[in-house]
Amino acid sequence: xxxxxxxxxxxxxxxxxxxxxxxxxxxxxxxxxxxxxxxxxxxxxxxxxxxxxxxxxxxxxxxxxxxxxxxxxxxxxxxxxxxxxxxxxxxxxxxxxxxxxxxxxxxxxxxxxxxxxxxxxxxxxxxxxxxxxxxxxxxxxxxxxxxxxxxxxxxxxxxxxxxxxxxxxxxxxxxxxxxxxxxxxxxxxxxxxxxxxxxxxxxxxxxxxxxxxxxxxxxxxxxxxxxxxxxxxxxxxxxxxxxxxxxxxxxxxxxxxxxxxxxxxxxxxxxxxxxxxxxxxxxxxxxxxxxxxxxxxxxxxxxxxxxxxxxxxxxxxxxxxxxxxxxxxxxxxx
Amino acid sequence: xxxxxxxxxxxxxxxxxxxxxxxxxxxxxxxxxxxxxxxxxxxxxxxxxxxxxxxxxxxxxxxxxxxxxxxxxxxxxxxxxxxxxxxxxxxxxxxxxxxxxxxxxxxxxxxxxxxxxxxxxxxxxxxxxxxxxxxxxxxxxxxxxxxxxxxxxxxxxxxxxxxxxxxxxxxxxxxxxxxxxxxxxxxxxxxxxxxxxxxxxxxxxxxxxxxxxxxxxxxxxxxxxxxxxxxxxxxxxxxxxxxxxxxxxxxxxxxxxxxxxxxxxxxxxxxxxxxxxxxxxxxxxxxxxxxxxxxxxxxxxxxxxxxxxxxxxxxxxxxxxxxxxxxxxx
Numbered sequence: 001x002x003x004x005x006x007x008x009x010x011x012x013x014x015x016x017x018x019x020x021x022x023x024x025x026x027x028x029x030x031x032x033x034x035x036x037x038x039x040x041x042x043x044x045x046x047x048x049x050x051x052x053x054x055x056x057x058x059x060x061x062x063x064x065x066x067x068x069x070x071x072x073x074x075x076x077x078x079x080x081x082x083x084x085x086x087x088x089x090x091x092x093x094x095x096x097x098x099x100x101x102x103x104x105x106x107x108x109x110x111x112x113x114x115x116x117x118x119x120x121x122x123x124x125x126x127x128x129x130x131x132x133x134x135x136x137x138x139x140x141x142x143x144x145x146x147x148x149x150x151x152x153x154x155x156x157x158x159x160x161x162x163x164x165x166x167x168x169x170x171x172x173x174x175x176x177x178x179x180x181x182x183x184x185x186x187x188x189x190x191x192x193x194x195x196x197x198x199x200x201x202x203x204x205x206x207x208x209x210x211x212x213x214x215x216x217x218x219x220x221x222x223x224x225x226x227x228x229x230x231x232x233x234x235x236x237x238x239x240x241x242x243x244x245x246x247x248x249x250x251x252x253x254x255x256x257x258x259x260x261x262x263x264x265x266x267x268x269x270x271x272x273x274x275x276x277x278x279x280x281x282x283x284x285x286x287x288x289x290x291x292x293x294x295x296x297x298x299x300x301x302x303x304x305x306x307x308x309x310x311x312x313x314x315x316x317x318x319x320x321x322x323x324x325x326x327x328x329x330x331x332x333x334x
Numbered sequence: 335x336x337x338x339x340x341x342x343x344x345x346x347x348x349x350x351x352x353x354x355x356x357x358x359x360x361x362x363x364x365x366x367x368x369x370x371x372x373x374x375x376x377x378x379x380x381x382x383x384x385x386x387x388x389x390x391x392x393x394x395x396x397x398x399x400x401x402x403x404x405x406x407x408x409x410x411x412x413x414x415x416x417x418x419x420x421x422x423x424x425x426x427x428x429x430x431x432x433x434x435x436x437x438x439x440x441x442x443x444x445x446x447x448x449x450x451x452x453x454x455x456x457x458x459x460x461x462x463x464x465x466x467x468x469x470x471x472x473x474x475x476x477x478x479x480x481x482x483x484x485x486x487x488x489x490x491x492x493x494x495x496x497x498x499x500x501x502x503x504x505x506x507x508x509x510x511x512x513x514x515x516x517x518x519x520x521x522x523x524x525x526x527x528x529x530x531x532x533x534x535x536x537x538x539x540x541x542x543x544x545x546x547x548x549x550x551x552x553x554x555x556x557x558x559x560x561x562x563x564x565x566x567x568x569x570x571x572x573x574x575x576x577x578x579x580x581x582x583x584x585x586x587x588x589x590x591x592x593x594x595x596x597x598x599x600x601x602x603x604x605x606x607x608x609x610x611x612x613x614x615x616x617x618x619x620x621x622x623x624x625x626x627x628x629x630x631x632x633x634x635x636x637x638x639x640x641x642x643x644x645x646x647x648x649x650x651x652x653x654x655x656x657x658x659x660x661x662x663x664x
Contacts, residue, residue, distance in 0.1 A: 234407035234415045235455070248476030249404060249419070254351035254528060260476065276475040278407045280417050295376040295538030 012065030039207035059174025060198035075134035083199030098148035170222030243273025252287025349402035393545035397529030412463035420530030498642035536614035548618035553634035572602030573652035581612025588628035
């Protein structure tokens with residue numbers, strides 16, 4: 001399945017149905033057994049030639065988005081984010097609201113009407129609204145009732161030297177590579193878990209982890225690139241174009257040290273571009289996998305992503321390829 | 335013997351996430367006295383001493399890890415940029431002697447902050463490298479340093495060390511396992527990993543052990559130095575039995591059994607109500623369907639600094655309480 005197709009599907013945390021359906025269809029012919037668990041995770045299992053190891057790879061299906069709370073009497077929709085979205089990046093963005101994909105725009109008071117004080121502060125969710133052209137509360141809520149999910153209306157566009165800009169790259173890049181991993185055969189038993197609700201606290205992975213029974217879990221993610229503006233060289237975390245990142249720790253887990261070293265050495269041996277993620281910020285599903293039941297060895301491989309958690313995040317396709325190559329090389333090891 | 339055990343453990347390098355050397359030291363120490371011993375996938379060392387028929391399974395947890403700094407990047411000038419592993423305060427890191435696992439040593443320094451609140455971004459470690467290339471021959475990104483191992487006496491009863499949290503509890507648990515023969519209850523000693531980043535090792539250990547009762551052993555804060563009043567715990571007044579902290583409200587029957595054990599042993603103890611912090615007890619209590627759990631604490635001044643100070647009389651009190659506790663009828 002194309003990365004473009006995956007990114008353009010809408011699936012915020014708790015509303016991953018469309019992504020799940022597409023992944024299920026794509027995964028079914030590639031694996032021996034696929035199921036949907038009670039958290040909505042897609043668990044695809046591929047029996048190995050010898051079954052000498054049991055490996056699990058995981059990526060999350062959900063993206064950050066918004067949810068409708070209510071409407072004002074004059075027909076403006078009130079909303080909050082699902083997952084972490086910086087309100088500074090959302091003003092004036094096109095959005096699609098609810099099951100009927102109603103077109104809207106995120107509005108704020110025009111600059112002419114703002115006081116000098118207003119202009120200095122960041123507009124929070126209380127000061128922002130979604131305008132769908134409705135005139136009354138009833139009209140606004142008719143097609144966009146409370147609980148409706150809202151998505152950035154932005155398309156996937158290749159640009160520059162092998163880059164793409166899109167919403168949802170975090171973590172459809174991981175889903176894309178999981179599907180590619182299922183195309184090969186291995187000695188090891190391989191499970192690919194496409195999980196839900198990562199962006200609101202690693203919730204789907206808890207379910208997937210519970211009966212994983214794996215020797216190691218490798219999480220495929222997108223992570224924060226800070227290679228911009230006047231950010232000092234030592235604060236950039238990771239840089240697009242320099243390969244897949246390998247994490248020694250983040251807020252949710254400390255990588256199994258042997259696994260971390262093994263993955264870096266493997267990248268070097270195979271000539272796969274890789275970089276150490278140079279910060280401990282953020283957290284991902286590895287935290288849930290590592291500590292469920294008796295525990296399991298984990299490590300995280302990420303694609304550097306600029307402007308992550310926004311409508312226009314950017315990755316370099318060579319890094320997406322490097323993530324796949326390193327995960328594949330790990331799966332193919334004896 | 336307690337002091338020797340403590341000094342041995344304080345000398346071992348073992349930050350959060352890389353506790354292997356501490357586990358090895360303990361394995362050697364306990365090999366002859368344990369009925370079973372293993373290291374799990376997270377790195378927890380799990381040591382078992384079988385009890386009498388009809389006894390319960392008691393899990394004791396003392397964490398092997400201590401806080402440190404991880405190398406996130408290296409300046410062209412050879413200085414290491416770092417961030418915290420566990421609860422490290424910038425104040426405790428100003429011009430401090432630090433050590434890496436491969437023997438490389440350095441000085442942690444806080445640069446001028448130009449009016450900003452000092453944070454991890456202001457810290458660097460000077461390992462004497464002339465430039466980035468030379469630094470990379472000494473350490474790698476992701477390597478962790480800790481306060482250089484140290485232990486010195488303070489007055490007649492006290493010792494200070496950067497690893498007192500929680501190696502003093504490891505020493506206490508090791509002595510409990512060494513000095514207990516044929517206990518009524520099965521004693522499972524867990525020397526846990528990654529406590530300082532969120533009780534991570536104890537969670538998976540408790541799942542495996544599936545104990546009837548859990549007891550964490552850890553240091554607690556102090557309230558007996560100038561301008562510090564809480565918790566109402568003093569050094570030298572006996573081990574503290576925890577009522578609550580941010581991670582757990584002690585299960586009343588376990589808390590009371592610990593106090594009863596202290597009374598029976600005839601040793602002093604203190605009641606501890608800690609308005610902050612947490613211990614492995616929080617993770618054990620929430621394991622599986624829930625585990626009745628308490629915590630025995632060693633009062634410790636200047637926790638998370640290079641000079642964490644305890645009183646050996648509190649260690650003796652703690653050991654006496656636990657030796658009594660393992661023979662209780664539950």
